[in-house]
Amino acid sequence: MIDVDVSRAEKFLSEENLHQAKVTAADALKTVRQQNGEGAEWLGWRSLLDDPNDAILEQLDRLGTAIREEADVFLVCGIGGSYLGARAVIEALSPFFNQEAPEIIYVGHHMSGGYLQELIEYLDTPKVDGEPKSVYCNVISKSGTTLETALSFRKIRNWMGNTYPDSLQQRIICTTSSEGGALNKLIDEYDFQKFVIPDDVGGRFSVLTPVGLFPMAVAGIDIRSLFYGAVTEYEKLENEAEILINYAAVKYALYQKGKQMDVLTSFEPELSGLCGWLQQLLGESEGKKQKGMLPVTASYSTDLHSLGQFMQDGSRTMMETFITVQKSDTSFTVEETESNNDELNYLAGKSFHDINSKARKGTISAHTEGGVPCISVNIEVLNASQVGAFIYFYELFTAVYCYCLGVNPFTQPGVENYKKRMYKLLDK
């Protein structure tokens, strides 16, 4: 269950403004539920939780587990909503220094020739025991024509065709739309395995479809727990959404008051990816009609040593959102040393988790006093089920908050602009 503490942000708002914003947010939630807002044809991220498809979960899990047992390297070839969700969850729930195969490598998320060339050299290099690497690839693209992904996939596909002439068909798994598009043509050509992206789910809302779930399954994440964590949060919020309404109201009222940026941060470095996923979810949904607060990511306490000065004393244009984990392992503690030359013995016996929590509390207190409205979004414990709940909570939050702003949460018309110019320069 996701909990939100807005008490340190509310006090920057008048009672009147906050009350108005709450009325607006409650209406926005109704609009989502009644499916009568702009973009209502894109609400598939709700219906898939309302009526879970266990057969697909089973299929994803079975193939994911089989590849996990066989692969040395698993390539996730996608960009934006096609990989940010999977990466976020895999980073949040996997060890920092993962020594178990398969190694997960992201590709198709930019057009660096150097990266792609060196990746292929790396894949070509035998393992330490002299055996060739066993490589699988999941390419994820609704249209199949997103340039970064399609170009990288052409290179990877050619390399894999040369390297694994007899097993190419098993080694490439496509996640794409039910029909149409370039990937479906390649599936017809090569007979690749396929997972379907529902037509009514947009890229940044697709993490609980095969887009996100399949790479997670290969990485060893319990995707059933994750998915049903989201289902539970969905059911909870259908009955009672006061926390979410208040949160959307406070953020909306802060925007109305002139806040220009929302710095999304956590004191847990493994949640950096989740902040990155959230940055797309919010930014691409709200950044329209010259509106919105730019979502900026930071990782604390690391970035307090680069952005902390600005957060404390720079232009007062931002709010801050802290993603926190309430319960954590406290067995890793500071040891005593005899000389105490580093003067840290006063912390001996304390857990790193406890010290890190105090750093977070000190930061929130200092930034609030410095004029930054701070909101805490709390995950009780970091596991698949809670991360699933977090994902749905923010999907619904984003839709509600965007309807408050008066923008369609589900389109991204501005993204086409640079593509048009790029294609013109490329003589397409």
Add this chain to the structure above:
Amino acid sequence: MIDVDVSRAEKFLSEENLHQAKVTAADALKTVRQQNGEGAEWLGWRSLLDDPNDAILEQLDRLGTAIREEADVFLVCGIGGSYLGARAVIEALSPFFNQEAPEIIYVGHHMSGGYLQELIEYLDTPKVDGEPKSVYCNVISKSGTTLETALSFRKIRNWMGNTYPDSLQQRIICTTSSEGGALNKLIDEYDFQKFVIPDDVGGRFSVLTPVGLFPMAVAGIDIRSLFYGAVTEYEKLENEAEILINYAAVKYALYQKGKQMDVLTSFEPELSGLCGWLQQLLGESEGKKQKGMLPVTASYSTDLHSLGQFMQDGSRTMMETFITVQKSDTSFTVEETESNNDELNYLAGKSFHDINSKARKGTISAHTEGGVPCISVNIEVLNASQVGAFIYFYELFTAVYCYCLGVNPFTQPGVENYKKRMYKLLDK
């Protein structure tokens, strides 16, 4: 030689505003040169280029090379200015998939107990050939009491003491102030090797001292080329700094016009770390007296698929800075395929570098037309010498731009605020 194109940003400014800003920027540069501004006691990052100390470069290079030959893992233990510069340069100039020892691992940059515990487990795990790992550690801290670094270093030092009882003294290298502070006490206790951080160089301006140069040397970077690239840029800018003055003037005038954020980005993923270094350099220098533009980092084209919508159509509060590399390897090209099912044959024979450059040009054109002032900062070719030039260029730029704003570029009083509260919560 660093070149800057401000033509697409200037047109958002009136001639009068720009002229005024140029006068202010030229004065600010004089203030730096005449050493009569606030914080003039912190100009050591200039004097060390004015009078290069080849003996130290030689010493850093010799020890760095020796450790490079011996180590499996090299730990860089520091936070903020103590590691961002080294990481930036190492990422920019090393292969993406580095298969050569030593593996460089950063630690001491947050207080995640999970990270530290798993790191130690990883260090404890033998290599694939069954041999134990050979680990070296460079701890970097002017005071030695920065909590994240000091706590991590206590853990690492204890683990290394147990693991390498006979060679601990050679395996730990301290970079710290000439005298005083907790690290110097530990040096006295253990007889660790030491490099000195000059007293007149602050953390975020310290990349061209042993702080940055030693980890780079271990990573195999040509630190002499890097340092003398900076020296050449220094000498050039002492004679002729019109490009830098114009750039500072345009950025300052855009700030005066109400721009709240500067999105620092590159289409080369290996420059992400350099954008992170720049984020600290600018943000911690300018974010004072409730002034400054928040520096935000992005990596394109990746983040066009998350932030692109907002950059094109969201609130018009930002400017954008593109770090570009002009010349690059163009031998890695798109192949033709027979079926052309992905419809990319129109790009066959084109290099990835060329396609990526067109994406950049398309983006700059689209964002400019969307109302975002765009500046390009151009590195001719990505090598150590040019990166050195880039570093000094931005150090001087930051000082000049901050004097335009009327803030002391070299202090960070706001950073103490959260620390005070944290220490109080920790009963220090």
